[in-house]
Amino acid sequence: MTNPGSEPSDVTVVFSRLLPDGGALDNVTRTVPAVAPGATVQARVELGGRETASPGTGPWVKIIQVRRVPSAEAPQRTGPCPASGLRLYADEGDAAMGLRVVGLHLRNCGTIVVTVNGYPKLQLLDAEHRPIDGVRILPGGAEIATGTGADNPPQKIALQPGQGARSTLVWRNTAQDGTPVNVPYVRVRAFPDAAPVMVTPDLDLGTTGRLGAGAWQREDGPA
Template structure:
C-alpha cells in the first residue's frame, strides 16, 4: 500500500492513518521518497502555473523487463503543443544526477512490443486533453555494479518546468533507459495490457 504525504518541510513529521482493511501488526515504513514541492507529481492536484500535470503509473514488470507509463494532462486554459520525447534526467536517492545511464528514444533497443516505438508526431492538446509516453528498461545484471535510481526528473517539452516521478529504476548493469514519444492519450496505451 502506498500513501503520499505532501507539503512537509525538511525535518517535519507527517502523521496520518492508512486503512488496511483488516488487522495488521508489525507494519513498518520500508522507504521514504521525497521531491521538492515545486517538482512534485500531483496527478489529481491543483493545476500548476505550467498548465500541465505530469505523473507516472505504477508500471508493469515481468522477467526483468520494466515498463512505466508517463501521463501528461493539459489542465490549463491554453493549448499545449507536443512533438517529440519527454526530456529525462535519472536521479539517485539523494536526487543527484546518475552518470552512465544512456536515455534512448524508443523501446526497441530494450525490448520489442513495449508500445514505446512510434515515431514522434506533432499534435496539440486542448485544455482537458491528455498524452502518454512510456519508460522501458531491463533489470539485467552482468559484470559491474547495478544501477538503482528511484527518481526521474521529467520535462514534458524543452524548457518546461520539471516534474520528478519515482519509478524506482532498477537498471541492473544495462545502463539504458528507453523513452517513447508523446502520443495522444486516445491513441496511447502507456503500459502494455492497459
C-alpha cells in the same frame, strides 16, 4: 517522517501490514504534502480492520519505502491544475520476465493549447536527488524490446484543454558483471522549457546501463 531537504517536500511512505505470523498482508501508501525543510510530522496509518500482528509479538507495520519530492515538482494526478497548466505523472508500470514498462502521462488541464513534439527530457536522480551518470537514454525502446508502445516515431501534437499524451519508459533489470544501478527518481520535462516534475518509477536497471524513452503519443482517453 522527516524532510531532510532544503525545500518543502511531499513525503510518501509505503508501509507493509503484517500478519500474526509476521508475513506481509498488503501495503499501505500515505503521502504528506508540503513537509517543511527539517520538519518531522506524525500521521496515523489505518489498518483497515484486518487482523495483523498482535502487540508484543512484533510490529504491526514496517516501513519498506520512503520517497521525497520537492512540492513544487510533485506529480499532480488529481486536484487543482498546476500553475504550468499541465499534469504529468507516472503510472504503476508493468513487469514481466525482467522487462519493465512504465507510462508517463501528460494532460493539458489549462486553458490554452500546448504543443509537444518528440521525446520528454529526462534527468535520472539518486536517493539524494543527485544526477546519475553512465546511463544511456535511448530514443524509443526497440533496442531493449519490441511491442512496448515506445517505438512510434516522434510527431507534433497540439493538446487542446483536456487532451493528453503518453510516453513509455522501457528497461531491463538484467544484472551481469558490474554494479547494478537503481534510479529512484526521474525529473521529467514534457519539452525542454517545461516546468519539471519529479516522478518515482524506481528504475532497477541492473547492469544494462540503458533506458528507452518513447516519443509522446496522443492519449485522448482517461489515463
